Amino acid sequence: MLAPERDTPDVEVVRRARGRTARRRSLVVGGLAVALLLAFGARVLLGDYTVTIPDFLRILTGTEIPGASYIVMESKLPRAVLAVLVGVAFGVAGGIFQTTLRNPLASPDIIGINLGASAAAVVAIVLLDLQGVPVSVAAVAGAIGIAVLVRVAAGPGAGYRLVLVGIGVASALQAVIQYVFTRADEYDAQLVLRWLTGSVSSADWPTIRVLVLLLALLLPAVALLARSLRATELGDEAAAGLGITPRRTDLLLMLAVLLGAVGVAAAGPIAFVSFLAAPIARALNRGRTTLVGAGLAGGLIVVAGDYVADYLLADINFPVGVVTGALGAPFLLWLLARGRTGRRVA
8 A cells, every 4th residue: 555645845834824824814804803893882882872782782682772772773873884884895895906906006086986976976966956866876877987987098907007097087077076066055065075075974774775785796796706816916917827817807896896886875985995994904914915804994994983083073073084084195195105015915
């Protein structure tokens, strides 16, 4: 009988390295999940009206507690749930863009996709006098239209050209939004401001149900196609050699566009969440991108940012987009100054 072959030293080294990578990824995902759970609990239980954990559990099981039941079920809980869902959508979208295009600046809010959704929503509100679901539909259509425009204008290969074209289109869209805003009356101006800053203050259960349904369709499709991310970050030629076609990459990017679009449709273009989430998860994971980590980081940013925006100053409630914008702008400047990029994917 032949003795079983032993692994060579090189194979053992690779196996150990993969094991360390998997453990690190699990720790990062687990740590972000715990942090998100804690932030979610603080957003629901603390604030101007505090709720104990036993009372919260009783409310969830249907027990009516005067005052507390309404505040939790109609204000605090839907707001926190919407913040998590929107944050996950933005975080995963940003991770796909930055990894696929191998550029830390390539996120939906930087290259104009979120602004496309905002511009379409503002036009629908001010010029077409629409409200509710039609405005959300217009926002999704605007994001998809701008994404197609930027991709076609960037030409084959995309890369940095897509980012540069996107920044140029974003500038034009900003001008459109400013012009339309000057045509808005006092009532429409308040609605328009929501689409310019991003907020989860108007969260309701019908919106949450629709968003859950859309994410239930989009996220599994992303998980199926995301297996090619390791290859695409090696470069177009290497990816092609491994059987990853440009059509597959474009399909993954379109799913990211849809994730960003439904997030904007639900809560407006919350600034820099897509831009911040993936680098945070990548830094914790030692330079390796994890879309699950990016989604959890995005949810954490929005939930924590909404809590800070609501209670940072007494008697003043900021939209969450103000807080995330204040965090994202310095990070963008730092990133440009350092010229940092992430190259590894796991």
